Every structure is written in C-alpha cells, then in structure tokens.
Amino acid sequence: AKSGAARELAVAVDVALQCGENMRRCHGVTAASGIAWKGEAGSIDPVTATDEENERLVQRVLHAAFPSHEMIGEETATANGIPPLGDKPTWIVDPIDGTANFVHGCTLSCVSIGLCEGRRPVLGVVYDPYLDELFVAVRGHGAFCNGKRISVHAPAPDWDRSLILIEPGYERSTTGIAKTLALTGALLRKNVQAVRINGSAVLSILWVACGRANGYVAGLHVKDCAKPWDWCAGYVIAKEAGATFARIDERSYPGGPGGGSDSEFDIYSQSIVLAGSEQTCDELRELTREAIKAAL
Numbered sequence: 001a002k003s004g005a006a007r008e009l010a011v012a013v014d015v016a017l018q019c020g021e022n023m024r025r026c027h028g029v030t031a032a033s034g035i036a037w038k039g040e041a042g043s044i045d046p047v048t049a050t051d052e053e054n055e056r057l058v059q060r061v062l063h064a065a066f067p068s069h070e071m072i073g074e075e076t077a078t079a080n081g082i083p084p085l086g087d088k089p090t091w092i093v094d095p096i097d098g099t100a101n102f103v104h105g106c107t108l109s110c111v112s113i114g115l116c117e118g119r120r121p122v123l124g125v126v127y128d129p130y131l132d133e134l135f136v137a138v139r140g141h142g143a144f145c146n147g148k149r150i151s152v153h154a155p156a157p158d159w160d161r162s163l164i165l166i167e168p169g170y171e172r173s174t175t176g177i178a179k180t181l182a183l184t185g186a187l188l189r190k191n192v193q194a195v196r197i198n199g200s201a202v203l204s205i206l207w208v209a210c211g212r213a214n215g216y217v218a219g220l221h222v223k224d225c226a227k228p229w230d231w232c233a234g235y236v237i238a239k240e241a242g243a244t245f246a247r248i249d250e251r252s253y254p255g256g257p258g259g260g261s262d263s264e265f266d267i268y269s270q271s272i273v274l275a276g277s278e279q280t281c282d283e284l285r286e287l288t289r290e291a292i293k294a295a296l
C-alpha cells in the first residue's frame with residue numbers, strides 16, 4: 001500500500017510481527033505463565049504476561065518512532081478507563097485480541113494496531129501469527145493480506161449460503177444470555193448455513209473483510225461491550241475491502257469520533273453489525289434488533 005503514511009505503516013508492521021513472534025513462542029505454555037483476571041472478583045476475562053509484554057513493546061517502539069503521537073492500549077485503558085480520542089495522531093492497540101483463545105492454546109488470536117488522525121481511523125495493521133497472515137490498510141489505498149488485495153464477498157448471498165459470526169463475549173447475565181440465544185435462534189430459523197463464534201473481534205472483522213464470512217454481530221450487551229481497540233485497525237481494513245458497517249443501537253463510549261448520523265458506526269460504538277453487502281448488513285441489523293426485542 002503506497003501512501004503518505006508509509007513510515008507509520010512500516011513501523012506498525014514491524015512491531016506487529018515482533019508481537020506475533022512473542023505469541024508463537026508461548027504457544028501451549030501460556031496457561032502456566034502468568035494469567036490475571038480483569039475487573040471484579042470472579043471475572044472470566046483473562047490477561048496474560050504476553051498481553052502486557054506486547055503492549056509495552058508496542059508503546060516503546062511507537063513512542064521512539066513518533067514521540068508526538070498518543071497511544072490507547074487495551075491493558076492500560078482497561079486499568080485507567082477509555083480516554084477520549086484527541087486531535088493528535090493516536091494509535092489504538094490490542095496487544096492480543098482473543099486472549100481467552102490464547103490462554104487455551106487455541107490458534108485464533110492476533111495483534112491489532114490502528115492509527116487515528118484528526119480523530120478518524122486511517123491505518124490498520126493486524127497480524128495473525130498462527131496463519132502468518134498480515135492484514136494492512138491505509139485509508140484510500142485498499143486492503144491487503146500478505147501483499148494481495150482483499151475484498152468482501154460483495155453479492156448478498158441467501159441466508160442458506162451465509163456464514164455469520166456472532167460474539168457473546170463475557171456477558172453472563174440472564175438478560176445477556178437470553179439475547180445471545182434469541183439472536184442464535186433467529187439466525188438458525190433463517191436456515192443460515194453456518195453460525196460461528198471465533199472469540200476474536202478483530203479476526204471476525206477481517207474474516208468479513210476477506211470474504212470468509214458474510215456478516216458479524218457483536219456488542220448485544222450492556223455490561224460487556226467491545227472497545228475501540230477491538231474495532232480500530234479492523235475498521236480501516238474492512239472499509240477498504242468494501243464492507244458495510246452499522247451498529248445495533250446508539251450506545252457508544254464518550255469522547256469518540258462521532259459525526260455522521262446517529263445510526264452510523266464509529267470506533268467508540270459499543271455494538272457492531274458488519275457485512276459484505278449493504279443489503280446483508282441491513283437485514284442482519286433488523287434481525288438482531290427484533291431478536292433482542294423479543295428476548296426482553
């Protein structure tokens with residue numbers, strides 16, 4: 001991808017590959033090497049020493065290369081709260097997305113590095129160290145996986161030819177479970193060919209971006225919502241690959257980029273509906289909304 005952001009891209013790619021190497025090195029031994037639990041007692045949301053090591057590495061490299069830039073990293077922001085997006089160039093980083101998979105040695109996780117300029121996402125780099133797939137995009141210059149251009153599966157397929165990704169997250173409230181079950185039921189009643197949960201928000205976005213999945217829905221819940229680092233890099237890549245984004249409802253974290261209509265997705269949105277075509281996105285959003293309403 002050629003662009004004015006060539007140096008940012010090169011630095012982000014280089015550090016993403018190093019983070020991926022750290023992840024591969026711990027494959028199968030993670031469970032023994034320092035897991036903590038985020039949030040309240042009884043939490044099931046893990047963080048490992050490798051998440052923290054990767055975040056420190058990315059912070060160090062980006063700060064050395066771009067001293068005037070800001071960075072919002074998952075582990076720091078989880079401890080201190082999600083800061084508002086400022087006007088300075090801001091990197092938004094998930095040092096391991098799919099940490100629960102990582103802990104179990106399930107090879108479905110990745111490192112995600114996005115950049116916002118003027119409060120807009122402009123660059124995305126995601127590395128999946130297990131498939132050795134490097135996804136990159138710079139706004140206006142297309143999306144690529146290992147150097148080859150990628151694009152969504154654009155024609156809206158029939159439901160019985162569709163693979164749809166969903167995500168229950170760590171929500172375990174009675175209402176939360178009812179919503180997840182209602183959405184799953186609605187999709188199965190549509191005779192969807194495949195309903196899948198892969199456990200990584202970032203990989204889910206990328207699978208839609210490169211045509212492996214037709215749609216993705218997440219953030220059904222009030223308590224456990226996806227965060228800007230789940231979306232930022234993937235958003236740039238999937239947009240460049242031709243995907244359509246929406247959200248289930250208006251919930252979003254304060255201080256986001258905003259703009260557009262109320263129903264427009266931005267990276268501070270707490271829910272996502274993503275699809276390869278506008279028609280699939282609209283239908284999936286409607287189906288999700290109706291399922292949630294019926295579950296309440």
Ligand code: LIP
Nearest residue numbers: 096097098099169170199200201
């Ligand atoms: C995780 C997501 C996953 C979602 C979890 C969590 P982490 O990110 O990718 O899809 O369900 O709530 O946010 O914590 O592994 O970076």
